Every structure is written in C-alpha cells, then in structure tokens.
Amino acid sequence: MSKLGDLGARLHRGEVGYDFIGNRKIWYGLSILITITAIVALAVRGLNMGIEFQGGAVFTTPKSEVSVSQAQEYAEEASGHDAIVQQLGNGSLRIQVGGLDTSQSDQVRSELAKDLNVPEDKIAAELVGPSWGEQIANKAWTGLGVFMILVVIYLAIAFEWRMAVAALIALIHDLTITVGIYSLVGFEVTVGTVIGLLTILGYSLYDTVVVFDSLKEQTKDITKQTRFTYSELANRSINGTLVRSINTTVVALLPVAGLLFIGGGVLGAGMLNDISLSLFVGLAAGAYSSIFIATPLVADLKEREPAIKALKKRILAKRAGAAAKDESPDGTDESYADEGEIAVIGPRAGRHGRAPEHRG
C-alpha cells in the first residue's frame, strides 16, 4: 500500500500527474484507430448471430449413449456453429444449432446420425424460428433509445450538456469497441452477449459520471480565479480521482477476468466465455474512455465557451507577464504542477487556500 498510497498522496497534491488533456490527441487518435478497426471488422466479417436471433435447426435424437457435452461437440463440429444441447425427459437429446437452412440441416443430421450411431431417420430435424424475435428486438431498441434520450437530459440537468454529449460519445465508443471485438474473435452473439453489452452500457455511463462528478466539483468556481484554465483543472480532476478509477477498475475486472481466463481456460468456448469476454473488453473500455476520452472532450467543448475562452486568455496573459517580470518562480506554471495548490479551487479553497509556502 505504502507505494500506492504515497502515489495517491502525490496525485492528490498534484505533485505527480499525467497530462491527460495535453496528450489528448494521442488518445483520441488511438481511440479513433480502434473504433475504425472495430467498424471495419464489423463491416467485413459481420457478426455471428446465434440461434436466438436468426433461428436455425433443432434435432431430436432418440435415446443414446452419448452424453450431452459429447453431443454438443459433435453438433458443433458437424455444423460449424454453436450448439445448444438439452436432454429431454425420456432420455433423448434436443440439439439446437443456429444459422442452418434446410439443406445444411439435412447434412448435419446425417453427420449427427453417424456420430451418435443411430439411424438417420430416427433423428427428427426441424427448422426453428428465432426466440429473440423481431418484436423483442424492436422493444429492446426502443428501450435503448428512450434510455439514451433520458440519460442525456438527466446529465444535461445534473451536469451540463457538454458533459452529456461527451458521456454519450464515450458510451458509443465503448459499445463499438466491444461489438468490434466480437466480430474479430468471431464469437457467436447470443442473448447473453446482448445483455453483456447492456451491462457495459450501464457501467460505462456510471464510471463516466463518477469522473464527471469530480470534474464538476473541481471546476465549480472556475471563473472566480485566474490561476488555472479549464483544461488544467480537468486534468487535476482526473489525476485526483485516478486512484479511485484504478481501484474500481481492478475490483470490477478481477471477477470478470476470473470468469474469462480461469473459467474459459478450463472449459474452452461456451456461453460463459462469450459473456465474460464482452464484459471484460467493455469494462476496460468503459474505464479507459471516462478518463482518456470523455473528460478531454468536455475540456475541448468547454474551452470554446466564451467565458472560459476569456479566462484562458487572461491566465495566459498573466503568466506571460509574470514570466517577463520574473523568470524563475512561476516557471513551473506551464506544467501547473504547482504543488500544494491543488486545493485552491473547489470546496476546500476556503479552508486553507493559502499555503503557497507548501512546496517540497
């Protein structure tokens, strides 16, 4: 702890810090690159939609010696798609395979007959419709749309519209990346993965809001001071909550990583793996985008606001003046790592704003 705790203390005081805002173009670039990759992957490879979405074939076999997991292997080998195998009360197996048409289903049936060592005509094959039908999908889309509108309104009221826009962009960024990974890895999209995506939607926004809350607090009285520009304060805010962000991300990712690497490693592919992959990628992207994308975007948008623009002008003029007058003491202003001053702005300002003597 001591090292990390120490880091926390120094971050808190602003002694150390990464210039998230200053380097934002690098991170924007990186994100754009990843997002484009994801979109290209989606366009080229498409998504491997599961049986719930596109229907498929269902085979009912007579009672046999083959176990459920063996049957699943056979079916997946024969069809090249994920298979859902259930045992019926009378011992026969129901095997559902997505994405098959009539002729493919016949082919899979004959292969299954060979694998299971039963006569082909004893296996009943029928095409099934999607259980996640159009109606359900439409409702889900409507729900998503309504939620997006409401959340933008909420963020615009609780924070401001710039933050709402930035949060929305970060959210779309996270979802695109996650979906792109799906396309790249070629995992089958099931209802479970859709729900994984929705979980990410919730988490991504949640994380962004936590970071924004601190940003809002830091920049509350921004126009009443002339020491820091908005971007500088935004950067401080990120650094100030960095320990929280790291801790939360670690805590959120560890169980999912357990599912993905340990569970997946032991079992190989499976529904569990599909969900934990989407969760892992999405949670990581969500934590990343709150810091590297959403907050810099807010800063970019804010710096266009006339009041903030004017403030920046004043601050720069003041700094230039100070630099001209006295070269050394304020020389560190550019890097705004003006130790001990982090608390000048914000609610703590009143208590001990004056501590300029505090420097290491």
Add this chain to the structure above:
Amino acid sequence: MAAPKKGRRPAGGQSRPGRALALILIAMVALTGGMFWSGHTTPRLGIDLAGGTSITLKAKAEPGQESAVNETNMNTAVGIIERRVNGLGVSEAEVQTQGRENIIVNIPRGTNEKQAREQVGTTAQLYFRPVLAVAAAAPQPAPTASSSGSPSASPKPSSSASGATAGEKSATPTATASTQGRALTEALKAPSPTPTGSASSSTTPKATGTPQATPTPDAAQAALEQKFATLNCLDPKQRSVAGQGVKPAEPTVACGEDAPGIWSKYLLGPAAVDGKDVDDAKGALDPQRGMWIVNMEFTDAGSKKFQAITSKLASQTDPQNRFAIVLDGEVVSAPSVRTTLSASAEISGNFNQQSAQDLGNILSYGALPLTFETQSVDTVTAALGGDQLEAGLIAGAIGLGLVIVYLVAYYRGLSLVAILSLGVSALLTYVIMALLGPAIGFALNLPAVCGAIVAIGITADSFIVYFERIRDELREGRTLRPAVERAWPRARRTILVSDFVSFLAAAVLFLVTVGKVQGFAFTLGLTTLLDVVVVFLFTKPVMTMLAKTKFFGNGHPWSGLDPKRLGAKPPLRRARRATAPAAADPKEA
C-alpha cells in the same frame, strides 16, 4: 435521488450510526428468516441453468381457414404467448416457432407448470354476446334425455328449478312449434338488424317476415335450437365443444359455470363486442362483494359497440336483457343490463385471485389468432451444462478472492469495511432473489449471474469513492472523525448521481422491453438499489463507529488510514506556524 443534493448539513449529520446499523441488521435477519420460513432457500434458476419444461403447441387449422396458419399469425401468437408466460418479465421463459405450425414454450423449473400450460394454450377469444335463452345444464332431468334424435321428440316440461321460462324454451326447440319458439327465433335475430349495430349484422338470418319465410336460416336456427335443447353441460366432452369454432357473427350455444359444479347452458346471439375491443384488463378484488373480478377498459370503438348493445339490452326482460361474456366458447358470466354502459365493464364469475389476474393478463395481451393444441410436454435439462455453471462459480469465487486480496493489500484495515459491505450486499441480493422466485416468478439466468458479478464492481466503487474521499480529507490534515463526516456528503453525492444513471437504465429497460432484457434490467435495478442501501445504512455508519476506535482513529499503520502513510499534511494549526514545511511532510522530501 435524482439530482445531486447540495447544501445538506456538511457534517453528514449521522449522529446515530447504531440506528442505521440496527435497521439494516433487522432487515437482514427478517429477510433471511423469511427466506427460511418460506422454504425457498435458493434463487430459482433460469432454464439455461436449471432446465425446465418444454411445451410444444401445434396450431389447429379451423376447417376452411387453413391459410390462417401462416407466418404472420404464428409470430403474433409467439409474441402474445411470450407476454402471457412472462407477464412480469422476470421468469425467463422462452417462446419460439418450430417448423411451420408449432410453437415451443420453455419454462424454467419451479414455475407453476399447470398454470403456465393453461395460460399458454388458452386462445382467449373473448366475445360479448346477447343472451337469448338460459337453461339448466342438462337437457332433461329424465334419463331418456340422452337420446337426442329428433327435435320434435322433446316437448316435455322442464323440471329445472332455475328459470322456468328458459326451461320451457329448451323444451320446445322446433322453430315453428310454439310462441316460445317464435319468441326465441325473434330473439335470435334481434341483436343484428339495427343500423348502428355490430359487425354481426351481415350473416344473421334475415330480419323480415315470419320464421317460415326464410327456410335456409330457419334450418340453421332449428339446428341451433335443437342443439341447445340437447346440449348437456354436465358432460365435460359436450361442454368443451359446445361453443367452439363458431364464427363470432353467428349465434351459438355455450355452457357456463354459475358456481363450482353448477352449470347452465345458454343460447347466444351474434357477438356484439369482442376481445380486440378491450384496451386493458386487470384482475381486482371487489371490496363490496369480497370477490375477485376482472375490470376491463374498452377502446374507443369498443366503447361504442358496447354502448349500442347495452342500450338495446337494457329495455329487454330477463333473460334477454343479459349479455354473456364468452371466453373460448365458455360463458364466464352473464350479467343483466339495467342501464346503458360504455367505456368499461367488469366480469364477475367464479374467480379466485389467480384466475382473475390470469384472465386480466390474457385479455390485456390479446387473443391468440389461432387455436393451439398441446402436442407434447417434456422436461428438459439445462441448456448450459452443469459444469459451465460450476466452473463459472469457481472462477467467480477465485476472482472475488483476488478482489479481497487486492482490497486488503491496498486498504489494509479499511478493507474490513469494504469486505463486510460487499458481504452484506451479497447476502441481501441473494436472499431477495430467493424470495422473489416464489413471489413474482423471478428466475436467475446466466446473464443475470454475470450482471451480479459486474455489480461487485459498482458496489465496491461506492466504498472506494468514499474511502478515497476520507483519505483526501486526512491528507488535508484532518483527524479521522471529522474526515469521515466531511467526506460523506461529497461521496454521497457522487454515489447517488452515478447510481441514478444505473437505476435509470434499469427502470427504462424494465418498463419498455420484454423477455430476458427485462429480467436483466430487474437484476441491475435491484443491485443498484441495494448498493445505495448498503452504503447508507452500513458502510457509512460502520465508518463513523470505527472512527471512534483507537485502531482506526489514531491511524494505526495497519488501519489503512495512517496519516503518515497517506502523506498527510500536518494538522492545520501547525502548518500555519510551520517554518519548514518540508520537515512536516517527510514523504515529499
């Protein structure tokens, strides 16, 4: 909890941590006790984890309407069945088409299978038909009654105690025979010919002239009246076919159960209002009569039709002032009309809470466009091998173990609070899920389990935000007790603002979507609410109490709150006086 609340007492004002702790403790004990008392000590698992029952329904083509079994109707039926079996959205049932004319319904284990089967298969074709005649269940009390050969063979007096007129009518079934017969014939036509009338007017017998003048409809009428005379509602077989497969625009016979085991038979006119005219329906307890009824609201068109028929019926005499509410060919109730009614109606009959709510549910979601028969009912094993769940749980447990290791390494003594809070949260989630299984049919599926795992992160984040706030306050040079109180309002705001977003997502998705997404939204909303409850009623009070202990209050190196390790400034008073701040802040040097 919507907007961040500012300007509350800055010190947090939770002077009685014991009270909050007692509250949550009582809640935990009560819920856990309730869980054991109810006997449902595990959450009900979804079909992917526990298997369940698979019902195959086959669409029955009505003669002459074979083309009705098409894709559109099948998909409509799937949608309606889905909503019926998954009315609250949390039962994780699956509905899909199979082949051209089958629908598979999968219901997780532990659902009330019989009820589900009834709900799934009920066509729910609802019609309001004017009553033309009522009679006791059996054609004759005499044993010879079963010989239902010629219509003229039955002019024996009815000995039925209920409704002498009806009995007479049933005893004189031929169209030409008697005045009663004529009245009946007239009545058969009565509802149809009004110009404002219902959709039924076109196919009913002609309204002009004496019955003899129009032989073809008369034949139909005669047949119907004969059918009415011979119908034996005490025979379940006859009962089940009595009102089936009749076009709404044609008069029909049907049976209805007045009280358990006591049946009446009805001769009914063409349908005046049908189930499509029902906008919304709900089962409710009528407080005056102490019985369960179903309240219906009509659509605009339905209101007009209903008004038309009731105004006509109100002027008639019993039993022709009654209209029968016919559900799937069976008379549910046949109230008499005294005044003109329009926008809403209630159905009273032999309902209990379950059947009233079921019927309300079914009517709200509409009638199936097709009739289905149950082809097979199978138990199915979990779609996801048991090994998947087991491995998932083991992996999740390892991950959780790592979380604990990380928290201990980073927060030391403070991690005790975090781990206990997570424990409280986990216990409450588990118990509530277990209780919701029997209460509202909640079933936990694999995606929901994953959602709960992600919830660990969101729950832990609340403590982490709070802990970091406390540490920031310590770094400012405060001692623990004021730091804990000062950090709280700001941490609280962050927690509420961010949890509100999660809750908003959950609420919107729950209200708008159906099926598994709805189930997920429910889990998300539940864990978010519990997060807030645990932080407010457990984490904060525990921190307040711990701040009073020596171990934490004095910042023991293992408490996780050691000011030195946190690199705190010296207390403010000294800082002002300090001439050599570097010395006071050794870590920085």
